Amino acid sequence: MPLIEFKNVSFKYGDAESYAIKDINLKIDEGEFILLTGSTGCGKTTLIRCINGLIPHFHQGALEGEIIVNGYSTTECTVAFLSTIVGIVFQNPENQLVSLNVLRELAFGPENMGIPREEINKRIMEVAEKLELKHLLDKTPIELSGGEQQRVAIASALTLKPRILLLDEPTANLDPKSAKMIIELLDTLNKSLNLTIIVIEHRLELLMDYVNRVILMENGRIIADGKPSEVLYSHEAERSGVNIPRLIRFFKKLKELNPKLISNPVTIREGVEALKKVSE
Amino acid sequence: MSFNIFEAFKYRRKKTFIHSLDPRTKLALALGVSALSIIFTELIVLLIIFLSLVPLLLIAKSIKEWTSTVKGLTLLIVFILFVNIIFNGLSFAISMVLRIFSLITAFSLFFLTVHPDELSQALIQMKIPFSFAFAMSMAIRYVPTIANEAQTIREAQMSRGLELEKGGFTQRIKNFIPIIIPLIVSSIRRAISIAESLESRGFGAYPNRTYLLPLKMRKRDYTVLITLLAAIIISVIIKFVVGLPPLLLLSIPF
Structure with missing residues (x-):
């Protein structure tokens, strides 16, 4: 059974005329x-909001289809319940750090869940x-970089x-060095905890060494989904205007010639x- | 400049006896001292109250911060002094100033030595709902963030030709509209994304929330509280039952 499954999911925000995402079928x-990518406004953020239940519980609108996360239908669970299965990190860290010190910030979620003190301390450490x-x-x-x-x-x-773990443009406000550190951290978490990670990014280059799947969206639909080598060399990627890494553009040219x-x-x-192979 | 007043009300991380007290003890202390300085109008008594607070400031190593507040309030204090001299005489005027000093000192001692987190924890343990206490600590958390944003908007508008210093009094107030409106809009947007983040971590979802760092009253808290209570009871008895000894009734004769 997949950990996350979208079955014919479409969603329209409360006052919007058009669908933010349309006919999404997805198994993770x-x-x-x-890596989840696509131009701004293509529905990436809407898609990940569906996974942790912010849609339909926090952002109202018309949701069609069904989203199953770890065997639970997201419409039947609260966001709080889903938060123990799905963690989410947004673009601007300033808006997520609500406590006056880091210790309390780390304790915030488990405190809300009513987890015993010793266990919270253990987790924080x-x-x-x-x-x-x-x-x-x-x-x-405010004292942190x-x-x-x-x-x-x-x-x-x-x-x-x-x-x-879902991340919505986690490196957008960071300098290149810190951005690289964050992505490397995600890679470590993915490998050591077997954590499933979906990251929305425009800087594709950053993630090429780590991700094993790329999902490309356009106008609320998934237009390509597969290994980075398939998706980023596709016509869809070219057409959608995502920032294809230079290495890939270079090899595309090279392949035409050779x-x-x-x-x-x-x-x-x-x-x-x-x-090497070609020159042999 | 005007921010100096708030310097005294901003928490400083320090390790002193006063800092180590429970916030509830310090709140009781601030309220008790305020009550005493309002009950009494006699010059000598108010002087004693004020002078008894000075050692506390010394113990809390907060004299410097306190001085900067008093400096910020000089204008107000001078105003009170003069108005009272004109209408009530010098003796009363000085008493009033001493009273103001005691109130400022009592409360700046509280805010200088109580971390906002401790304050909200104290409120929660005083049965104030978590969401209220949390809103308060979050308000404090976001002051610098919003201030930064205001600065950015100000610079953006000024680089497009907004002149804040232009015009008369009403015009000057109107000049701030191009800063206030974007600030409100961006704060509302920010509030929505903060709410999203809170929601995603189970804010307010379960009634049996854990508090990682509960406050506990210690021996020293009880010692301070008992001393305070004794001081209040004795003063009230002296004031209303026994009557103040003539020495304490001395005043400046004009």
């Missing part, structure tokens, strides 16, 4: 690391260890021990391999 298995936040526990959010803030935001979702080049490299290492 445990442990996948997925585990997560703080993993995300290297121990030295920041008594800092206020953007990258640290985003790490705290991720940590505060993880203290609820979710199996799925029919012997048959693979679709997405990382530098794969690119080097492919070139």
Whole structure:
């Protein structure tokens, strides 16, 4: 059974005329690391809001179809219940850090769940260890750098021990170095906790070394879904105007010139391999 | 400039006896001292009340912050002094100023030494609903964020030709509209995304919420509270039953 399943899902926000997402069918298995991309307004955020129940419980509107997360139908569960399965991290960490220090921020979710104190402390220590936040526990959010803030935001979702982590443009407000650190952190979490991760990003380049699946959306529909090597070399990707990494653009050109080049490299290492093979 | 007044009401992380007290104890202390300084109108008694607060400021290592508030309030204090001299005489005027000093000191001692989180925890343990206490601590949390945003909007509008310093009094107030409106709009947007984040972590979902760091009254709290209570009872008895000794009734004779 897939961990997340969308069955013919469409959604229209309360006062909108057109659908934000339309006829979505999607299956996601445990442990996948997925890049969700597409131009602004294509429905990416709406899609992930459906997974943790913010749609239809927080954002009102007309929802059709069914979304099953870990065996539960999201329409029949509360967002609070789903939050122990699905963690979510938004674009602007400033709006997610609501407490006056990091310790309380990490405790916030489990406190709301009524989890016993000893267990909360244990979780905070585990997560703080993993995300290297121990030295920041008594800092206020304003004293943290953007990258640290985003790490705290991720940590505060993880203290609820979710199996799925959704991130909506987590690196949009970060400098390149902190952005890379966040993505590497996600990779570690994906591998060490077998955490299923769906990340919305415009900077595709950042994720090429890590993700095993890319979902491409346009006008509320999924127009391509598969391995990075399939999706990013497709006509759909070209047409939709996403920021295709230079390496891939380069190899696309190269393939036109040299029919012997048959693979679709997405990382530098794969690119080097492919070139080696051709030159042999 | 005008922000100096609030300096005294901003929490400072320090390790002192006063900081280590339970916020409820400190709240009782602030309210008790205020009550005393309102009950009494005698110059000497008010002076004693004020002077007894000074050692507390010293223990809390907060003299500097306190001084900056008093400086910020100089104008108000001078105003009170003069109005009272004109209508009620010098002695009464000085008493009034001492009273104001005691009130400011009592409350700045409270806000300087109570972390906002402790304050909201204290409110929760005083049976104020969690959502209210949380709203208060979040308001404090977002002050610097909103201030930053206001600054950004101000710069954006000024770079497009907004002149804040132009015109008469009403015009100057009107000049702020292009800053206020975007600030309100962006704050509402921010509120929605904060709400999303709260909702996604189970805010208010279950009635049996855990509090990670509950407050506990300790021996030192009881000592302070008993001392305070004794002081209040003795003063009230002296004031209303026994009558103040002549020494305490001394005043400046004009």
